[in-house]
Amino acid sequence: MELALTVPPVRTTCPYCGVGCGVLAAPDGKGGTRISGDPDHPANFGRLCSKGSALGETLSFDGRLHHPMIRGADGRMAQASWSAALDRVADGFRETLERHGPDSVAFYVSGQLLTEDYYVANKLMKGFLGSANIDTNSRLCMASSVAGHKRAFGADVVPGCYEDLDSADLLVLTGSNAAWCHPILHQRMVKNRNERGARIVVIDPRRTTTAEDADLVLQIAPGTDSVLFSGLLVYLADNGVVDTAYIENRTDGYAEALARARAIAPTVPAVARACDLDVQDVAAFFDLFRVTEKAVTLYSQGVNQAAQGTDKVNAIINCHLATGRIGKEGMGPFSLTGQPNAMGGREVGGLANQLAAHMDFAPAEIDRVRRFWKAPSMATRPGLKAVDLFDAVQDGRIKALWVMATNPVVSLPRADRIKAALKELDVFVLSEAVASNDTLDARPDVLLPAATWGEKDGTVTNSERRISRQRAFLVPPAEAKPDWWIICEVAKRLGYKDAFGFRSPCEIFREHAALSTFENDGGRDFDIGGLSTLSPFDYEELAPVQWPVRAESAKGQSRVFADGRFDTPDGRGRFVAVEQPRPAARSMGAFPYRLNTGRVRDHWHTMTRTGKSPRLSSHIDEPFVEVSRGDAVAADLSEGGLARVTSKHGSAVMRVRVSEGQRRSELFAPIHWNAQTASSARVGAVSHAYCDPYSGQPDMKATPVRLEPVRFAAHGFVLSRDPVSLPADYWWARATVPAGTLTRFASNADPGTWKSVAQAMLGTDGGFIELRDEEQGHYRAAVVREQQLQACIYISSSASALPGVDWLKAQLGADAVDASQRKALLAGHAADGAADTGPIVCACFGVGLTAIETLIASGAATSVEEVGACLKAGTNCGSCQPEIKKLIKSNQGERALAGAQA
Known part of the structure; x- marks a missing residue:
């Protein structure tokens, strides 16, 4: 009898949002991997969102960068050995440092890095290259929350935990479309509402899907969150809800903060006017907060990505400090993190204005880190934050830049300017997992193939301070290497072998943990000294744990600040007197609209991973701009038409979606599409770069723009096994389908050219069949080779006359297409008249x-x-x-x- 050997699945962590869900990954030995939720992980208890569930569809090696590449004197990229590529990086940074000094070099890194990767990158830049010019794409999503935490608590600490979402009686979501962006936590809140009767309040300029589960929706005017929460503080004070003893014994600055709040928002009617809300709705929210002790306020990018994001954060925290509702079960402000390891990066000093282990650029802390690292060239002042860093690239102050695990030519504001600036660098290094993206198009000098999720080993920290292991279950393709290894190899070539002689992520993690407890003496809550002596076996088996994990106890701590002691020098919390908000005017001359940007449910960042999944591309398969019905009429736009959104910095052309949930003069567009997936939809190229003065986080929610229809004479789509190329003057958007690619397009091509266009896209080898209906303005063609559909194209003078795509998708993946089905292909629908499934x-x-x-x-x-x-x-x-x-x-x-x- 033959015995079957069962290999247990690998416990790892999802690489998407900051929820930090546990994942079970089971490779099947045939190139596939079965993905399921880890029922024992306390972040998700086995549940996964649509993106996490589809991870198995994103692990293919197609499109990956397999080998190091170096640009030669002729401008062409050529494959190189790791030794040659690493030498080139080290030589480039060494020469730049010698000629221009430490302020001429920079790293731009990512919340997609593991903590161990982040740690060695930060150590190299700040301790050995002598500059703090290392910043991260987490600057774009979490920096205002970090700044707000530090002003109020003395350190970047989220006080609560996910269990608070189960026990709270009031859940306030502001600037957070959690139903799409953090669905596992959202469903946890909905369960609390359904089973315990918790109330949910949603505060957002858009009526998003999250509002469908709310008891109260406040569709607030953009930029006025701090007015609303200042008004709440005044209301709580005037109604005797504040905890006077807590304020007097545990905090400072209350009188000043309250006085400022009264100046900003003296009464409920004043708040309603400033926020463009119904006065009864404002009163209802304030009263709910007044009578409900167990209240959690959750916020995300709608708060953080703003010109006054830090003040918004502090206005929220002020209300919790005033009522003593912080660090206790079911209470507190809660920042929902955008990236899987945004918090882990902050722990190791991944932001330019921080040192590692939650230390800052105070002289004593600079000296402490210097001594711990034995650093020869310790940075002594903050470096350049993301937007300023790329401004310095443009004006020539930054000569050498290393970008790791991020795509700034898509994600940063004024993205076209970023792309042009990158081409002017003396030394441009890119560590990347994929062989093609927008940043790679900016002509790096050295390309380094990096391992990615499923191939990397280390840790991440989620939104509730929970450290989880990310374990490798796949072998990286070809010569791809972990980021920590790449960084350490460059450091060794720069002469720092002893400081970067790590042989494993475990060794890096132990040093990171040791630094967190070094001369800490309880003064910093970020202390994981209890993990600093983990053996390789213990590190491998490390269960999810929340910090602090102090040396005297290997157990974590779910909540902090419950005892009223904060991380400030005197242990007292700080109220912050926020500034008078300055929301943008509704009409701004040539740019009368405000563009708000964000995510869609089934895609992630710039789609490098999710774009590979057919099911994730099936929900929304092209870029769009969401407009109110009134604005659609005023701008002569129709549902499903195309519109151009233009700012001072760039433009994008997207499909129009008319939404009852959109306020007048306000637009919404998703951030995900790039030059590989659409011809003109990089929203980063449109966004302005106005930043919060405290956090340096760019305002991605209120770019002044204009809106105008774009008319095309012809509309169509192609379904093909391989991506097709389109003429340069076509508008197009591309999405993955089960057996190939769907490309939607629009053009002004004359009907007389449609056949030649179709032949150019589809090819003519094999069975080329076509149908032309000049009277109706239709053209359809398909290529069937060896009884299999290779590609089909549909062109019409009217977009509404195009057939649905779902039946056709199935034919593209079919084993054989018979004669009757070939006729149906040209008809564009099944012969039996079965309806399309729809989106x-x-x-x-x-x-x-x-x-x-x-x-x-x-x-x-x-x-x-x-x-x-x-x-x-x-x-x-x-x-x-x-x-x-x-x-x-x-x-x-x-x-x-x-x-x-x-």
């Missing part, structure tokens, strides 16, 4: 809009639970549940209207 709503189970709408319309399902029972939609991660609820409400509204008319 995918539930990515986890591939359930389309048509099936859900049909079920609801039949009356067979009147709740999310009943839809789930019939179709499985919404029964996995739950991130589609708000959309299903919205469909049910819409149907109920239509039925009620029909009944009234009858």
Whole structure:
């Protein structure tokens, strides 16, 4: 009898948002990996969102950077050995330092790095190259929260934990579309609401999907969050809810903060006017906060990514300090982190204005880190923050730059300017996992192939201060290496072998932990000294643990500040008198609209990973701009048409979505599309670079823009096994489908050229079949080779006349296409007239809009639970549940209207 050997799955951590979900990864030995949630991980207890569930679809090695590359004197990239590439990097930085000094070099790193990668990069730059010019893309999402924490608490510390979301009686989400961006936590909050009766308040200029589960929605005017929370502070004080003893014994600055709040927001009606809210809604929110002791206020990019983001954070914290609702069960301000290791990067000093282990550039702390590292060239002042750093690249102050694990030509504001500046560097090094992206197009001198998720070993820290292991379960392709190894090898070539002689991530982590406890004496809550002596075995088996983990106890701590002791020199919390908000005017001459940017449910950052997954691309497969109905009419835009959004810095052309949840004069566009996935949709190229003065975080929520329709004579799409090339004057957007690629396009090509365009895209080898209907303005063609569909194209003078894509997607992946199906291909739909599934709503189970709408319309399902029972939609991660609820409400509204008319 043959015995089957079962290999246990590897416990690791999801690489997407800061929730930090545990993942079980089980490679099948045939190139695939089965992904499931880890039921024992306290962040998610086995649940995964649509992105996490699809991780197995993103692990292929196609499109990866396999070998080091060096640009030669002729400008061409050529494969090189690791030794040659590392020598080139070290020589370039050495020569730049010798000629121009330490302020001429910089690193720009990423929340996608593991803590161990981050640690050695920060150590090399700040301790040995002599500059603090290392900043991170976390500057774009979390810096205002960091600054607010430090002003109030003395350190960048999130006081609470996810368990507070289960026990709170009031959950306030401000600037957070958690249903899409943090769906596992959102479903946890919804469960609390359904089972315990907790109330949910959503504060956001957009009515997002998160609002579908709210008891109260405040569709606030952009930039006025600090007015609302200043008004709340005044209301709490005037109604005797503040904890006087706590304020007197544990805090400073209350009188000044309250006086400033009164000047900003003296009454409920004044708050309502300033925030453009109904006065009854403001009063209802204030009263809920007044009577509900167990209250958690959760905030994310809508608060952080603002010109006054730090003040917004402190206005929120002020309300919790005033009531003593901090660090206790079910209470506190809670920052929802954007990236998987944004917090881990902050722990090791990944921001330019910090030193490692939550230390700053005070003389005593500079000296402490210098002595611990035995650093020969310790940085003595903060470095350049992200936007300023790239300004310094442009004006020539930065001569040598190393970018790691991020795509700034897409994600940074004024992205076109960034791309042009990168081309002027003397030394441009890029550590990257993929062989093609927008930053790579800026012509780096050296390309270093980096290992990525599934291949890397180390730790990450999530939004609740929980350190989890990310364990490798795949062998990196070809010559790809971990980032920590690459950095250490360069450091050795620069002469720092002893300081960077790490042989494993475990050794780096132990040093990181030892620094956190070095001369700490309880003064800093970031202390993981209890993990500083882990053996390799203990590190390998390390279970998720929340810091602090002090030397006297290897156990973590779920909450901090419960005893009223903060990380300030005197141990007292600090109220902050926030400044009078300066929201942008509604109309700004040539740029009368304000552009708000953010994420969609199933994609991540610049789609390097999620773009590989057909199911993640099925929910939203092209870039869009969301506009109010009134603005659509005023700008002569129609649903599904195309519009150009233009600022002083750049423009983008996107599909129009008319939304009842969008305020007048305000637009929304997602951040994910790039030059590989769309012809003109890099929103970073449009965004302005105005920054918060304290955090340096750019305001990505209120760029002044104009909006205008873009008319094309022809519209179409191509389904193909391989990506197709389009003429330069076409608008296009590309998405992955199960057996290939979907490319939607628009052009002004004359109908007489449609056939030649089709042949150029599809090729003519094999069975080229076509259908031309000049009267209707249609052209359709397909290539079938060896009974398999290779590609098909559909062009029409009217976008609304194009067929649906879902049946056609299935034919692209079919083993064979018979004669009747070939005719159906040219018809654009199944011969039996079966309806298209419509846009995918539930990515986890591939359930389309048509099936859900049909079920609801039949009356067979009147709740999310009943839809789930019939179709499985919404029964996995739950991130589609708000959309299903919205469909049910819409149907109920239509039925009620029909009944009234009858």
